[in-house]
Amino acid sequence: MDCKKAEEVIFTDYIDGRILDEVLLNEVEVHLASCSHCxxxxxxxxxxxxxxxxxxxxxxxxxxxxxxxxxxxKPQAHMAFPGIILRSIPRLSFRIRPAFVAAAATVAILALLLLSRMAPYSDNLSTALTQEDLVSMVNLGDNGNGSAYNFNTPEENYFL
Amino acid sequence: MLDISREIIKKAASGDMGAFGEIYRTFSSTVYTVAFNITHNRQDAEEVTQDVFVKIFKKLDNFKFESAFSTWLYRITMNAAINTYHSRARRNKGTVNIENVDERIMQKAGASEDSQVIETALTEAGEILNHLSSEHRSCIVLREIEGLDYKEMAEVLNIPLNTVRTRLKRAREALRAYCAERGACHGL
Known part of the structure; x- marks a missing residue:
């Protein structure tokens, strides 16, 4: 090994203890033993x-x-408003989604049950009211004999 | 290289100031020492330390654990310190006045003998490093002062291993030439 090659190795790998190749290490040490410059x-x-x-x-x-x-x-405090909202949206939706879905399903089921129970009564009620209203309206202007309706009290007669 | 647990990093990334304080306690000395050895100016080293930790806090979310945390930290520190050094050098028209440091040391009232020895060592080392280019200085700081191996240096500096070897050789050649010119640098 000549000085030039030895210097290359001494400056880096040799001085840093990085030479794993025993043959190369031996060559450098042999050179050092015989070269005062190196x-x-x-x-x-x-x-x-x-x-x-x-x-x-x-x-x-x-x-x-x-x-x-x-x-x-400081920037956190000033930028907190949009930052926190934007950051919290995915977190909130992730956390609340199951509870929200359960609550919505419960409300929907209750609403359906309520509507299904009310449906027959509401039909009868509307029919009854309509019939009664019609009778009243018909009787209001007519007593059934083609003449004007016969009011039984003086007040009713006075006002109507 | 120093390192820190994933849990601490994750906690700090979620905004836990206690965990971030732990990161600061673990690495502040490293960041400050590297910054000082690159800039050779205390005020700049403080600014670099501050900027590095603020940047880390903001970017922790993006840290994917693909490299060691300390490698990432060294890279950010090195870039910030070199940029600061160049900015100051431009402001001072290419010269960095290292005497400012000596002056401040001398003016330091009540400084103990030990701290004066430390300051003198820092100043001498700084003076020597100051004669290297920022590329070569980075190599010497990472290898000789921080004790990184070639692979770690390649990761921090984002250069191939052979380039690390070449830069280190040239940096040592430059140091040796400077010391020969000056008389001696033994023990700095």
Whole structure:
């Protein structure tokens, strides 16, 4: 292995411990043992990496979270009206649909039962009323003898 | 890479602020550290952190668990941080004034010795990273500071594995050249 090829590997896979091919790994190590230039490169890269490894983790100031919260919560409060309605439609329909269907079915059945029981009475009632009305109307203007109706009380006679 | 349970993500997606707070506690340090290492500016890092978490909250509904949550988070963070860095660089006509950070550190009243050591380390690392292009810096930050492997880097940066290898090699070459020019970067 020459320096050029060795450098290619040392800069990346070798220094990052990614060489799984034992033959290649052996070739690089044999080259390193005999090349001071590539050994210097390896040492420098290791030193650089070690420096970055010691970098401290940083914590954002507390105000950052407060600002995030206010940014998240404000738009929700302002945009809540259309947003909540639009979002709740599918949820509501999903939740209420079975209950709604059951209630509608119950009302429909009760209405049918009620109508089926009322139907005979309503027919008789309308017929009876019609007949009675007709008799009254006929009798109102006629007493059955072709003459004017004979009112029995003075008040009725006076007003009608 | 850090990760978080599906239950927490689903709860947060349905608007549970407690669950979203859990996501923030788990990842805020990662997002802020990455943002700072890319932008090298605290104010920008705070803005990036804020924007990333607001965006995550809005987009959680769309997260389909096709990749790790942390991969998705790194991608959003990296894009936001690089965009912010470029915006500031344009505003500053291509230069980012890293001395601002030093100045603020020095002015920090009552700063403990430890925090000064940390700040100095951050500043030195930042100065070195600042000499890399944003492409190369992203690779160094993800690999050396965040400890992602090549496959994870490829997913975060949305590039092929071989491109990760090429960029990493060039980034390391650039770092090495900078350190040689400067004298030494051993231990940063």
């Amino acid at each position: 050994r210097d490169l390896e040492r420098e890269l290791k030193s650089l990496r070690a420096g970055f490894k010691g970098m401290p983790r940083m914590e954002p100031p507390r105000e950052v979270w407060n600002r995030i919260r206010s940014k998240i919560e």
